[in-house]
Amino acid sequence: MQSIDDKILARIHGRGRGCVFFPTNFTSFGESKSVLKALERLVNKGAIIRVSRGIYCYPRVDKRWGLGVQRPTYDEIAQAIARRDKARIAPTGAQALNMLGLSEQVPMNAVYLTDGSARKIRLDGDRGILFRHTAPKNLAFSNNLAMLITFALKEIGADKVTADQERAIACLLQNETKEDVMADLALMPGWIGMIVRRAYEK
DSSP states (O other), X not given: OOOXXXXXXXXXXXXXXXXXXXXXXXXXXXXXXXXXXXXHHHHHHTSSEEEETTEEEOOEEEOSSSOEEEOOOHHHHHHHHHHHHTOXXXXXXXXXXXXXXXXXXXXXXXXXXXXXXXXXXXXETTEEEEEEEOOGGGGOOSOHHHHHHHHHHHHHOTTOOOHHHHHHHHHHHTTSOHHHHHTTGGGSOHHHHHHHHHHHHO
């Protein structure tokens, strides 16, 4: 008969390295106290890592460059929380700019808009993930890149977008089907829609 530890390991091995998970993923294996104890044992053995309170990861291990255990990115953690809570999220502010390569600034907190609960997840000291509640209509984008570009450009401001940034956005958009991006045009402020249109005219 498999122990709870073995059952947890079998499940996360099936999902592969890099997966982020929560104690609630294993409720069918036993009582919550037993699951938490099993996770604690696996952390102590080095089989998994504890990312934050109630958040764990089966980490990637870099052998090529000798970097060892790789913690999940803030976006991987945020996306896992969103899936668990059945909520939609969108990176905004400096986080959106960083993800698009429009800024090298690493924000103190990765900020996401969500139609779920507002909260802060502490990860590294004072750093963490901040979820800000927003109206569902603000997350109605069907194309992820269109959404990311919209929130990134809002952070920059209409009169502060540089030619280099506009060229970088145009390059990103070339990898997306025009029709898919244009389907979200009505959700973009007019000035952002103009930048997107120009990208496809080049």
